[in-house]
Amino acid sequence: MQRRRLLGSALAGAALATTAAVPARAGGRRVRTGIEVLADDDFAELAGQKVGIIANPTSVLPDLSHEVDRMHAGGKVDIAAVFGPEHGFRGVSQAGEGEDFFLDPKTGLPVYNAYNNKDQMAALLADTGVETLVFDIQDVGSRFYTYIWTMYLALEAAGQLGLRFVVLDRPNPITGREASGPVLHPEHATFVGLKPIAQRHGMTVGELASLFNGEFVPAPADLHVVKMRGWKRGMHFEETGLPWVAPSPNMPTVATAAAYPGTCLFEATALSEGRGTTKPFELLGAPGIDHAWAEAVQGLPGTRFREAYFTPTFSKWAGKVCGGVELQVTSRRDFDPIRTALAMIIAQRRAYPQYGWRSQDTTSFWLDKLTGNQAVRLAIEADADVDEVTTLWADELDAFSEQRESYLLYRGTA
Structure with missing residues (x-):
């Protein structure tokens, strides 16, 4: 029962x-x-x-x-x-x-x-x-x-x-x-x-x-x-033209999905990634973080940041008031979720070094599992900037992109 x-x-x-069904595209067409x-x-x-x-x-x-x-x-x-x-x-x-x-x-x-x-x-x-x-x-x-x-x-x-x-x-x-x-x-x-x-x-x-x-x-x-x-x-x-049904409890909107390829990386840190709030993966923070973080990341392409305070109802920092940011995407075409999230992590670690990585032990880091390598974490620990970090995977991404091409079933981009 x-x-x-x-x-x-x-x-x-x-x-x-x-969500309510989004109006169909011009001419009444929608994806089937x-x-x-x-x-x-x-x-x-x-x-x-x-x-x-x-x-x-x-x-x-x-x-x-x-x-x-x-x-x-x-x-x-x-x-x-x-x-x-x-x-x-x-x-x-x-x-x-x-x-x-x-x-x-x-x-x-x-x-x-x-x-x-x-x-x-x-x-x-x-x-x-x-x-x-x-x-x-x-x-x-x-x-x-x-x-x-x-x-x-x-x-x-x-x-x-x-x-x-x-x-x-x-x-x-x-x-x-x-x-x-x-x-x-x-x-x-x-x-x-x-x-x-x-x-x-x-x-x-x-x-x-x-x-x-x-x-x-x-x-x-x-x-x-x-x-x-x-x-x-x-x-x-x-x-x-299709209705959005949340694919999982912490993926309530398309805006969440747009941010998720990047801000999911905050699961690998001591900060809350917004689970237990109404804006998972868009609200990010921890106790003791203040306006300085939002100020440090303003100006990243396709985004704006609001100084934010929130109290998660579950997951990391449940019941604790967290300071941090709300990520708002102003242009999805200009927004690079992975680069943005890495820039945010770098700025956070410089301003609030007390919040480090989430790990199972001294050799098993969640960031390595999410990025799929340890080079990203080691570069950030060595105080690399975001440009230096994002060049690390260029050759591997080129190879994957070439491999991916032969399996694409849909060709038009417009």
């Missing part, structure tokens, strides 16, 4: 968190997602197969109906199992948590935990008897967002078991113009980055699946990507 109350509350919260294209064809891609679906609250059609609910009610798709990523299928869990097995109260379908289970994924899929595995989750365009790594592990397992793998594509909400930032080094692989891609990858989940399958999966899967219609690489999410 308690679980059902929690689930009902989570579903209601997901509905409230959904992979699930829409699949539904338009009466789900023929999945006919006659036992289907497993990796989904979460973002797995919706534009009318906000959930695709699992729609498929189950329509009877055209034989759904054998549902798999939830981090935060769970219905979105009831916080950061770093999945959900234990349960029967979905709405559909009666079995729901399994697919979060960070590298050693069990193949066995889990084999036990459920699925023949085709579907992935449809809204990504946010950053390497350390864990949904893409759940997709990777599932793709790897599908290849091992000889299953079909179908990706229902969705927009990269912060555009797919280009990749940027450091590329992961294999020795720093964790579930916030398993393979060497750029910190901001500039790809859709369908494109990422193609790259993973072509470059990293030991036994490539039988991969099918149901492409979107009408998406261009230069589109910000608001231009798609």
Whole structure:
């Protein structure tokens, strides 16, 4: 009974968190997602197969109906199992948590935990008897967002078991113009980055699946990507005409997603990254920080900073008044989230050196996991400026950008 109350509350919260639909582009056009294209064809891609679906609250059609609910009610798709990523299928869990097995109260379908289970994924899929595995989750365009790594592990397992793998594509909400930032080094692989891609990858989940399958999966899967219609690489999410559903509890808006490739790096520091506030990844600070930090970072391209004070309700510095900044993006075209965040960290460490890195021990630093290398941290510790830091990954980024090019499914940027 308690679980059902929690689930009902989570579903209601997901509905409230959904923004009003953004007006369609000129001429009434909007992007049609992979699930829409699949539904338009009466789900023929999945006919006659036992289907497993990796989904979460973002797995919706534009009318906000959930695709699992729609498929189950329509009877055209034989759904054998549902798999939830981090935060769970219905979105009831916080950061770093999945959900234990349960029967979905709405559909009666079995729901399994697919979060960070590298050693069990193949066995889990084999036990459920699925023949085709579907992935449809809204990504946010950053390497350390864990949904893409759940997709990777599932793709790897599908290849091992000889299953079909179908990706229902969705927009990269912060555009797919280009990749940027450091590329992961294999020795720093964790579930916030398993393979060497750029910190901001500039790809859709369908494109990422193609790259993973072509470059990293030991036994490539039988991969099918149901492409979107009408998406261009230069589109910000608001231009798609689609409704925004928070992909995770601390990703409430598209503005959050725009800042996240950079300000997520504050998870690797002693400062609050804004979890437990209404503006995660846009409010940043700690007790004792004052106006000097905001003054030091004014003038970074595409931004303005407000001196801010806030009290997180959970996570770092919960219940403590923090001083710091609110990051506002004034021009997404001019805004470089990774460069901006590194400039902020450098300025913070110079003005408030008492706040250092978050680490598990003296040799394991969270910043190395997030940037995918230790060179960024060592350069900052050596008092390098932001120009010196951002040149460190230039060659590796060029190589990744070249590799990425052959897996792009959408070419127009306008």
